[in-house]
Amino acid sequence: MARIDLDLAHAYKHGPTHDGDFALLPLKMTFEDGGAYALLGPSGCGKTTMLNIMSGLLAPSQGTVHFDGRDVTRTTPQQRNIAQVFQFPVIYDSMTVAENLGFPLRNRRFSKEVIRKRVGDIAEMLELSAILQQKAAGLTVDARQKISLGRGLVRPDVSAVLFDEPLTVIDPLLKWQLRRKLKQIHRELKLTLIYVTHDQVEALTFADQVLVMTRGRSVQLGAPEALFERPSHTFVGHFIGSPGMNFLPVQVDGSGIHLGEMCLAAPPGRVLPHGALKLGIRPEYLGLVAAHTPGAVAMTVSRVHDVGTHILLSVGFAGHALKARLDADAVVNAPGDTVWLQVVSEHSCFYKDEELVP
Amino acid sequence: MSTLNKPVNQRAWLLVLPVLICVAFSAILPLMTVVNYSVQDIISPDRRVFVGTEWFAAIMRDPELHGALGRQLIFSLAVLAVELPLGILLALAMPAHGWKSSVVLVLVSLSLLIPWNVVGTIWQIFARSDIGLMGAFLQWMGIDYSYTGNAVHAWFTVLLMDVWHWTPLVGLLAYAGLRSIPDAFYQAAAIDSASKFAVFRYIQLPKMRAVLMIAVLLRFMDSFMIYTEPFVLTGGGPGNATTFLSQFLTQKAVGQFDLGPAAAFSLIYFLIILLLCFILYNGMQRVGTQEVAVARD
Amino acid sequence: MTKIKVQKRSIFLLAYLVFAMLPIYWMVNMSFKTNSEILASFTLLPQNFTWGNYQTILTDPSWYSGYINSLIYVGINTVISITVALPAAYAFSRFSFLGDKHLFFWLLTNRMTPPAVFLLPFFQLYTTVGLMDTHLAVALAHLLFNVPLAVWILEGFMNGIPREIDETAAIDGFSFPRFFLTVFLPLIKAGVGVAAFFCFMFSWVELLLARTLTSVNAKPIVATMTRTVSASGMDWATLAAAGVLTTLPGAIVIYFVRNYIAKGFAMGRV
Numbered sequence: 001m002a003r004i005d006l007d008l009a010h011a012y013k014h015g016p017t018h019d020g021d022f023a024l025l026p027l028k029m030t031f032e033d034g035g036a037y038a039l040l041g042p043s044g045c046g047k048t049t050m051l052n053i054m055s056g057l058l059a060p061s062q063g064t065v066h067f068d069g070r071d072v073t074r075t076t077p078q079q080r081n082i083a084q085v086f087q088f089p090v091i092y093d094s095m096t097v098a099e100n101l102g103f104p105l106r107n108r109r110f111s112k113e114v115i116r117k118r119v120g121d122i123a124e125m126l127e128l129s130a131i132l133q134q135k136a137a138g139l140t141v142d143a144r145q146k147i148s149l150g151r152g153l154v155r156p157d158v159s160a161v162l163f164d165e166p167l168t169v170i171d172p173l174l175k176w177q178l179r180r181k182l183k184q185i186h187r188e189l190k191l192t193l194i195y196v197t198h199d200q201v202e203a204l205t206f207a208d209q210v211l212v213m214t215r216g217r218s219v220q221l222g223a224p225e226a227l228f229e230r231p232s233h234t235f236v237g238h239f240i241g242s243p244g245m246n247f248l249p250v251q252v253d254g255s256g257i258h259l260g261e262m263c264l265a266a267p268p269g270r271v272l273p274h275g276a277l278k279l280g281i282r283p284e285y286l287g288l289v290a291a292h293t294p295g296a297v298a299m300t301v302s303r304v305h306d307v308g309t310h311i312l313l314s315v316g317f318a319g320h321a322l323k324a325r326l327d328a329d330a331v332v333n334a335p336g337d338t339v340w341l342q343v344v345s346e347h348s349c350f351y352k353d354e355e356l357v358p
Numbered sequence: 359m360s361t362l363n364k365p366v367n368q369r370a371w372l373l374v375l376p377v378l379i380c381v382a383f384s385a386i387l388p389l390m391t392v393v394n395y396s397v398q399d400i401i402s403p404d405r406r407v408f409v410g411t412e413w414f415a416a417i418m419r420d421p422e423l424h425g426a427l428g429r430q431l432i433f434s435l436a437v438l439a440v441e442l443p444l445g446i447l448l449a450l451a452m453p454a455h456g457w458k459s460s461v462v463l464v465l466v467s468l469s470l471l472i473p474w475n476v477v478g479t480i481w482q483i484f485a486r487s488d489i490g491l492m493g494a495f496l497q498w499m500g501i502d503y504s505y506t507g508n509a510v511h512a513w514f515t516v517l518l519m520d521v522w523h524w525t526p527l528v529g530l531l532a533y534a535g536l537r538s539i540p541d542a543f544y545q546a547a548a549i550d551s552a553s554k555f556a557v558f559r560y561i562q563l564p565k566m567r568a569v570l571m572i573a574v575l576l577r578f579m580d581s582f583m584i585y586t587e588p589f590v591l592t593g594g595g596p597g598n599a600t601t602f603l604s605q606f607l608t609q610k611a612v613g614q615f616d617l618g619p620a621a622a623f624s625l626i627y628f629l630i631i632l633l634l635c636f637i638l639y640n641g642m643q644r645v646g647t648q649e650v651a652v653a654r655d
Numbered sequence: 656m657t658k659i660k661v662q663k664r665s666i667f668l669l670a671y672l673v674f675a676m677l678p679i680y681w682m683v684n685m686s687f688k689t690n691s692e693i694l695a696s697f698t699l700l701p702q703n704f705t706w707g708n709y710q711t712i713l714t715d716p717s718w719y720s721g722y723i724n725s726l727i728y729v730g731i732n733t734v735i736s737i738t739v740a741l742p743a744a745y746a747f748s749r750f751s752f753l754g755d756k757h758l759f760f761w762l763l764t765n766r767m768t769p770p771a772v773f774l775l776p777f778f779q780l781y782t783t784v785g786l787m788d789t790h791l792a793v794a795l796a797h798l799l800f801n802v803p804l805a806v807w808i809l810e811g812f813m814n815g816i817p818r819e820i821d822e823t824a825a826i827d828g829f830s831f832p833r834f835f836l837t838v839f840l841p842l843i844k845a846g847v848g849v850a851a852f853f854c855f856m857f858s859w860v861e862l863l864l865a866r867t868l869t870s871v872n873a874k875p876i877v878a879t880m881t882r883t884v885s886a887s888g889m890d891w892a893t894l895a896a897a898g899v900l901t902t903l904p905g906a907i908v909i910y911f912v913r914n915y916i917a918k919g920f921a922m923g924r925v
Contacts, residue, residue: 057545077549090546092560104550151550364751373746374758376739377802384799385765388776395775451668460913464906465672468679471905473860473877476898483685483891484678489693491681522678583769586862604771608863617775624772635767639760 002159002192004031008063008073010049016061019216023049026063027218029211031160031194033068036186038207039196042239045213047196048164054194055084055162067159083152084162088169089144090151093137097128100136101150108155122150125185142174149178153185160192167202179206200240212236228282230349232356237280237349243312246286246322247351248279248343257344260318264295264344278351283312283325285347288339295344301337315339389628395621413622423623425598426606433517433602434581440521441577445528446566450558452533466526478590481519485591505592509599512592516600519587524580528573535566571642578638582631603627679902685895693891708896718893721876722900724790725859728873731794732801733854737847740805745835747806748813749821759810762803770863773799781868792868793875797861801854808853812846848915855908876901 009026016022024046031037039047052058053065056077064073072080083104092100101119110118123129126146131139136147145166152161167175183206186193197203203210204224211221212235220232231237237245251258252272256265257279266272289296297317305312311332313324324341333339350357396414399407417423452466453459472480485505487493496503505515539561547557585604588594594601594609601609607627610620685693686708687701696702712718746752747759777796786792816839824834840847866878880897 055549057548077545078551082549084546084549086542086546088540088542090543092564094560094564103552107551107553107556148546151546364749366752367750368752370746370750370752370755373742377743377762377806380735380739380795380798380802381762381765384796384802385768385773387780388773391776391779392772447667448671451664451671462668462672463913464909466675467909468902468906469675471856471859471909472898472902473862475862475877475880476901479880479894479898480678480682483895484681489685489697489891491677491699494697522675526675579767583767583771585769585771604769607769607771608774620775627769628772631767631769632764635764636760639763 002067003033003069004054004160004192004194005029005066005069006031006050006054006063008053008060008065010046010053010058010060010062012061022216024053024060025216025218029218029221031192034190034192036183036193036206036208037195038203038210039194039213040198040200040203040210040239041213042198044215046216047198047213050213050218051084051162051164051194051196054160055082056080057084081155081157081159082162083155083158083160084164085145085148085152085166087165089141089148091136091139091144091147093135096133096135097139097147098123098132100147101128101132101154104151104155118154118156122154125153125188126150126181142170142178145170146178149182153189153191158191160194163193163195165197166195167197175202182206200242204240212239214239229347230356231280234278234280234351234354237282237351241282241284243283243323243325245280245282245349248281248317248320248322250277250279250350251275252277252350259297259343262297264297267295267344267346267348272350273352273357275352277357278354279343280349280351281343281345281347283323285342285345286322286324287342288324288326288330289342291340293340293342295342296340297343298338298340301333301335301339303335304332306332313339315341392621392624395617396625397622398618400617409618413619414626417619417623417626422598423606426601426603429599429601430582430603433584434578436517437520437524437581438574438578440517441525441528442570442574444521444525445573446532446570448525448529449532449536449566450562452529454537463530466529468526469523470526470530472523474586475590477519477523478587481515481522481587481591485515507596509596512596512600516588516591519591520581520584523587524577528570528577531569531573532566535569536562539565568642571638575635575638575642579631579635582634682895682898685891686899688892690890690892708892709900711893712896712900718876718879718897721874721879724869724873725865725875725877726904728790728793728797728865728875729855729858731790732797732858733851735794736798736801736805736854737809737851740802740809740850741835741840741847744806744809744813745839747810749818759806762806766800766803766807768799770799770861774863774867777864778867787868788870788872788874790873793865793873794858796864796868797858801857804857805850805854808850809843809846812843812849816842845915848912852908852912852915856905859905 006027006029008024009022010024011022013021019025039050041047049058053060056072056075056079059074064071066072067080077084092103095103098119101122102115105115105118119132120129123132126149128143128146128150131143136144139147149166152158152163167178170178179202182193182195185191195203195206204227207224209221209223210227212219212227212233214235220227220236222230222232227236227240231240231245234245234247237247248259252266252274254274256263257272259279291298299315299317299322301313302316302321303314305314306328308328310328311326311330313326313333315322315324322341397408397410399409399412448466452462469477482490484490485493485503487497487503493503493505502508503511505512543561544557547561552560583604584602585608588600588602589605592600594605604627607620607623610623684699684701687704687706688698689703689705689707692698692701692703747755773796781787781792781796786795820838820842821834824838829838860877862877865875869875869878876897880894880901
C-alpha cells in the first residue's frame with residue numbers, strides 16, 4: 001500500500017511548445033494510501049497516460065513520481081510493486097485458472113503454501129473457486145477478466161492496483177456485479193486502487209475521489225458529491241450529471257445579476273465579482289416554483305419528456321436552451337406554456353473564464 | 359480452414375471452379391499419365407506391355423532407392439533440427455517496429471528470393487578452396503576441405519547451404535506469430551515480474567505454435583523434394599553421397615529413360631509425401647481450431 | 656528489458672546478418688572481377704574493378720533475354736494465380752459446401768508435389784498441346800504449386816474480415832462482383848500483397864520445370880545460367896554477375912511489399 005505523489009508533465013514529442021503538444025499538462029497530485037480513485041474523462045484526455053506513468057510503463061518527460069516519499073520516476077513496474085489490469089483480459093491459456101492467479105506470486109518466489117492460500121482467498125472473493133482447476137483457455141470473457149483482476153489483487157504486498165477501463169468488454173449486468181465486488185474488495189483489503197474510465201456512473205459509484213480530466217488537463221479532484229455540487233470548472237459541470245449542468249451567460253454589477261432582461265438578486269451571503277460570468281445550475285436543482293419567486297425566471301416549455309422515473313423538461317429563455325429534471329409526479333406542462341424555474345439559489349455556481357468563483 | 363458457423367451454399371463450387379480447372383490441368387492430367395506409365399513396360403514408343411505392380415515391387419527392393427531414401431530422411435530431419443530453433447531465435451532477435459524492422463526484414467528475406475540454381479552457384483563459388491571465401495578460410499585454418507571429394511564435407515556444405523537458404527522462412531513465419539501478440543501481454547508480464555523464459559514459454563511460444571506448425575510442414579516437405587540446390591552444388595556427389603530422392607528420380611526418368619520404373623517410383627514418392635503431409639496437416643488443424651476457439655472470446 | 660539482454664539479441668542478429676550476407680557479398684565481389692583475376696589471385700575486393708561482366712549480360716541477347724523471359728512467365732503466373740485464387744479463397748472462407756475440407760486438403764497436397772514427379776508428363780503434355788517452349792507453358796506449369804499457396808494465404812486473410820461486411824454490402828444493394836472489387840478487395844490488400852509476393856518468389860526461383868519446358872524462345876535466366884561452361888573453363892565472373900542480376904528483382908519486390916508483409920503478419924496468417 002503506498003501513497004503516490006505526482007509532480008509532472010508529459011509530452012510524447014520532444015520540445016513541446018504549446019498546450020496542444022502535452023499529453024499531460026503540468027500537474028501536482030497526491031493519491032492517498034488506501035484510497036479508491038477514479039480517473040474520469042473523455043477519450044484522449046490523458047488518463048491512460050497518467051495511469052501508465054504511475055505504473056512505470058511510461059516515464060514522464062518532465063517531473064517526478066514518488067511512492068511513499070521515494071522517488072520512483074525511473075523505476076520499472078516490478079520495482080514499484082504495482083499491479084495493473086488492462087482493458088482486455090491478459091490470460092495465459094496454457095495454464096489453469098489457479099496457475100494464472102498464482103503466476104505473479106510464483107515469479108516472486110513465494111512459498112507454495114502462501115500461494116495456495118492467497119489464490120484461494122482471491123478466488124473466493126471473485127467467485128472463481130469452482131473453476132480453479134480448469135484450463136484458462138475457452139472460458140467466457142468475464143471469467144477471463146475476473147482472472148485478470150485476480151492476478152492484479154493476488155499479491156499481498158502490492159503498493160497500488162491500477163485499472164485501465166477493465167469493464168469495457170463485460171456485459172452491463174456483470175459490470176454492475178463486478179463493480180460491487182471491487183468496492184467490497186477495496187473495503188476488505190484496503191488497497192490503493194486507481195481506476196480509469198470514461199463512464200461517469202462507474203467512476204462516481206466506485207471511487208471515493210474522482211479526478212476529472214480533459215485534453216491533458218486535470219480539472220478537478222474531489223468526492224463525487226463535491227463534483228456534483230461544486231464543479232470547479234464548466235467542463236466538470238458539463239461532463240458530470242445526466243444531463244449535464246445548464247449554463248447561462250450573465251452580467252453582474254452593483255444592482256445584481258442581469259439575465260437577459262431580468263435582474264436577480266445574488267444568493268444571500270455571496271459576493272460576486274462584477275463583469276461577464278456564467279451561471280451554472282444543475283437540472284436537478286432547476287425547480288418549479290411559483291411565479292415571481294425571488295431568483296426565479298419565467299421560461300417557455302419546448303418539450304416534456306416523461307422518462308418514467310422523472311420528467312425531463314426542455315425550456316427556453318432569451319435564446320438559451322435549458323433542461324430541468326423534475327419528479328415523476330410533478331405537474332406536467334404542455335409545450336408553449338410558461339413556467340417559473342428557480343435559477344438563482346444556493347445550488348447555483350458562478351464561473352469566470354470557465355473557473356468557479358468561490 | 360476455420361469451421362465456425364458458415365452457411366451451406368453449394369453454389370460456392372462455381373467460385374472454386376477456376377482453381378479446379380487450373381490445378382486439374384497442372385496436376386490431374388499429368389498424374390494420370392504417371393499412373394499409366396507406372397504399370398507398363400515401355401520398351402519403345404510403340405511397344406508397351408502391361409506389367410501390373412512389377413515396377414512397384416522392384417523399386418521397393420532396389421537398394422539404391424533405400425540409400426536415397428535414408429539419405430533423404432537424415433537430411434530432412436537435420437534440416438529441421440537446425441532451422442527450427444535458429445528461425446525462432448532469429449524471429450526473437452528481429453526488431454519489431456521502425457525503419458530498422460524494414461531493413462532487417464529485407465536483408466533477412468534476400469536468400470529466399472534467389473533462384474535456387476543461383477543459390478547452388480553462390481555456394482559452389484563460396485565453398486571452393488581456390489576462389490571461395492569459405493573454402494579458402496577453411497584451408498587457411500588447416501582443414502583439408504573439399505566438398506567435391508569428401509562426403510562428410512559435401513554433407514556439411516549442403517546442410518549449411520540449406521540452412522542459409524531457408525532459415526529465413528521459419529524466421530519470417532515465427533516473426534509473424536510474434537507480431538500478433540498485443541503489447542498489453544508484455545506489459546502485464548513485466549508487472550507480474552515474469553522472467554524472460556516465462557515470457558517466452560507462456561506468451562510467445564503459444565502464439566507461435568500455429569505458425570511453427572506451418573513452418574515445420576513447409577520445411578519438411580520442401581526439403582523432402584529438394585533438387586536444384588544440391589544438384590548444382592555437388593551434382594549428387596561425391597559418388598551418390600548427396601543424392602536425395604528427387605535427384606534419384608530424375609536420374610531414373612531422364613537419365614536412364616526408364617519410364618516405367620520411374621513412374622512407379624514417382625507415385626511412391628508422391629504417396630510418402632501425401633502421408634506425411636496428411637499427418638502434419640491434421641496436427642495443424644487441431645492446433646488451429648484451439649486458437650480459433652480461444653479467439654472467439 | 657535490461658541493457659545486457661538487448662545487447663545479446665543485437666549481437667545474435669548482427670551475427671546472423673553477417674552469415675546471411677557473406678555469400679552474397681562474395682558473389683557481388685566476384686561479379687566485378689574478370690575471370691583471370693579470379694583464378695589468379697584471392698582478394699576481398701576487386702583489384703581491377705570492372706563493369707565488363709554486367710556489360711556482357713546487358714548487351715548479349717542470349718543473356719538478357721533470359722531475364723525478360725523469366726519476368727514474363729512469372730508475371731503471367733502471378734496474375735493467373737491470384738485471379739483464380741481470389742474467388743476460391745472467398746468460397747472456402749465464407750461457405751461450407753460438399754467436400755470443401757477434402758478439396759482444400761487436396762489443393763494443399765499439390766503444393767507438396769515434387770515437380771520431379773511431373774517432369775515427364777508435363778513434357779509430353781505440353782508437347783502434345785503445342786505449348787512447348789512458350790512462356791505460357793511455364794506459367795501454367797507453375798500454377799501447380801502457386802495456386803494452392805495463393806488460396807491458402809488469401810483464405811487466411813479473408814477469415815480475418817468479419818462477415819458482417821459482406822452482409823451489409825448485400826443489404827446496401829451491392830451486386831456480388833461490385834462488392835468484391837470495390838469493398839472486399841481493398842480490405843485484404845495486405846493479403847493480396849503477401850500472396851503475390853510468394854507466387855512471384857516461388858515461380859521466379861523454380862528451375863526444373865522452367866528448364867524442361869523451354870528450349871530457345873522462352874528460355875529463362877535460370878536455364879541460361881546453367882550453361883556457362885566454355886572451352887576456357889567455367890565463366891565464373893559472368894556467372895556471378897548473372898547471379899547478382901537475378902537476385903535484384905527479388906530484392907526490389909520485397910522492398911515494395913515490405914509494408915504489406917509486416918502488416919500482413921500482424922493481421923492474419925502468412
